[in-house]
Each structure stands twice: as C-alpha cells, then as structure tokens.
Amino acid sequence: MDFMKYIVVIFWSLVLGMVLGFITSSLESQTFNVPVTAVVSVIIGLSSSIIITAISKEKTDQPK
Numbered sequence: 633m634d635f636m637k638y639i640v641v642i643f644w645s646l647v648l649g650m651v652l653g654f655i656t657s658s659l660e661s662q663t664f665n666v667p668v669t670a671v672v673s674v675i676i677g678l679s680s681s682i683i684i685t686a687i688s689k690e691k692t693d694q695p696k
Contacts, residue, residue, distance in 0.1 A: 641681045642674055649673020 653669035 638678065638681065641677050645673045645677025646670055649677070 649669055649672065650666070653666075653673070654664050657664040
C-alpha cells in the first residue's frame, strides 16, 4: 500500500506543476511546454517525497 502514496504524489505533482508552469509561462510571455513541465514536476515531487520519507524514518528510528 506504500506505492499508492507515490501514485498520489505523481498525480498532484502533475496537476500543480502544470498550473504553476502555465502561470509562469504566461507571466514571462513564453510558450507553455507541456512535456518539460510534466517531467520536471514529477521529478521534483517524487524526489521531495522520497527525501521527506527518509528524513522522517531517521527521526522516528532513533532510540529514546
């Protein structure tokens, strides 16, 4: 069931990344590049999710 977390992260990374990419491309008067925005959004979302999970496990695994 742990893999479901990453599926949700991919979905929301795509949605929020596309919104952010569209807004920033409009503000900068650039063309909106969907494939690049999608790849960068998923990479940033998954890497931050994996890093946060690793940091949290290290903190909770310490003996008291």
